[in-house]
């Protein structure tokens with residue numbers, strides 16, 4: 143990592159999330175050691191400090207307007223790899239890209255990878271990220287045997303799921319609000335190749351999509367559906383469903399079976415979005431045309447297609463700065479989960495989106511498996527849908543407010559790492575274990591040194607007296 147560049151980036155800077163919607167200015171520091179992390183906490187003024195990795199959360203979780211932000215870019219060392227135990231210990235600023243390039247040639251892979259590998263280990267723990275394998279492997283935090291945390295109250299701590307479950311699970315998914323993560327030990331998954339064997343199926347409608355995923359995903363480590371959110375009527379919910387497994391050596395073409403070639407992981411640096419792509423290119427017409435072409439092009443059913451891991455796990459990483467094609471005002475990513483049994487609510491939400499001609503370029507449906515004990519960890523068993531929506535799309539705020547109500551009433555929740563607009567009164571309805579989390583945070587940060595724009599927007603995260611009452615509405619309450 144370029145340390146001179148990091149030093150130059152210290153100082154007052156305008157920061158935003160990946161959706162580029164609400165930038166705020168903060169004093170940036172780049173601590174390089176546990177002592178410097180402690181100093182960053184001690185030096186925080188009345189607006190506090192928050193940790194930040196690569197800024198891939200979509201909203202304001204890693205921003206702290208008027209306060210300090212501790213960016214982990216200098217905590218970028220892989221400290222040890224224990225191949226026998228399948229464990230790696232890293233500093234919090236190590237990115238999954240860096241980790242994959244280091245461990246794939248050794249025959250290992252992180253068990254959980256989100257849709258971009260340009261996230262840090264600290265950010266992946268703080269958001270307790272999930273990947274296409276959640277139904278089988280759970281979240282990122284499930285594979286972290288220990289975390290070195292610098293917490294404002296008690297100071298440096300090593301927290302583990304067995305030894306300190308409250309602190310561990312409050313930090314995993316805790317959105318950086320329990321301390322600054324210094325280091326972590328991670329489990330690794332053994333692989334024979336850095337390729338993925340993909341089976342895929344084109345489904346004609348939502349019922350078929352849900353059925354295919356429910357029936358087939360238990361046979362695969364990874365599964366995901368790319369759903370066409372502009373298709374209506376009898377085609378509502380039509381999708382391409384993909385299932386994946388790490389390819390075995392004997393599944394590769396004969397010429398690629400040497401160990402060195404089979405485990406090579408060297409994705410090219412991403413290409414910038416071409417300069418001729420007009421800012422704000424994505425609108426209903428372009429998205430509809432793209433979706434039609436993409437859906438028709440996919441084979442009805444394909445088995446055993448071998449692709450490079452980067453193509454399967456991180457297709458968007460191939461284009462640098464793709465978030466700019468939504469235009470100057472940015473975009474919202476909206477992701478919610480609905481419990482199993484709430485398929486009718488899922489249908490209703492998709493119908494609403496379609497009726498509003500809501501041009502989501504990316505719409506990803508996934509089935510979650512069991513939840514972990516993290517009070518703020520997002521995944522729970524059921525269906526999760528993630529959508530990108532341009533801010534310029536008229537009526538987006540009202541539409542999503544209504545969708546939030548449906549989600550909350552059904553016992554679901556939105557994902558804080560993607561959120562930038564949730565109404566504060568819904569937070570505790572969606573995260574009923576929030577009081578348990580607040581108690582642990584109170585112990586770890588009694589003077590409330592850790593603050594962020596997310597916390598100020600959703601003050602009930604830290605303070606129950608700040609939770610506005612939920613207006614009475616017709617319909618079933620959770």
Ligand SMILES: Cc1cc2nc3c(=O)[nH]c(=O)nc-3n(C[C@H](O)[C@H](O)[C@H](O)COP(=O)(O)OP(=O)(O)OC[C@H]3O[C@@H](n4cnc5c(N)ncnc54)[C@H](O)[C@@H]3O)c2cc1C
Pocket residue numbers: 160192193194195196197198199200203204214234235255256257258260261262263264265266268269270271272273274316317318319321322323324458559560
């Ligand atoms: C294209 C794309 C695809 C994505 N796909 C998925 C997906 O499939 N699944 C999924 O779960 N998420 C997904 N995400 C979201 C992303 O994985 C999370 O937002 C992740 O937390 C980003 O990591 P980061 O290093 O950029 O952290 P940041 O965005 O910088 O920070 C995220 C949170 O982590 C905290 N944090 C960061 N570093 C530290 C630290 N050292 N100590 C304490 N707290 C810290 C911050 O305070 C903040 O609350 C996607 C994002 C993008 C842009």
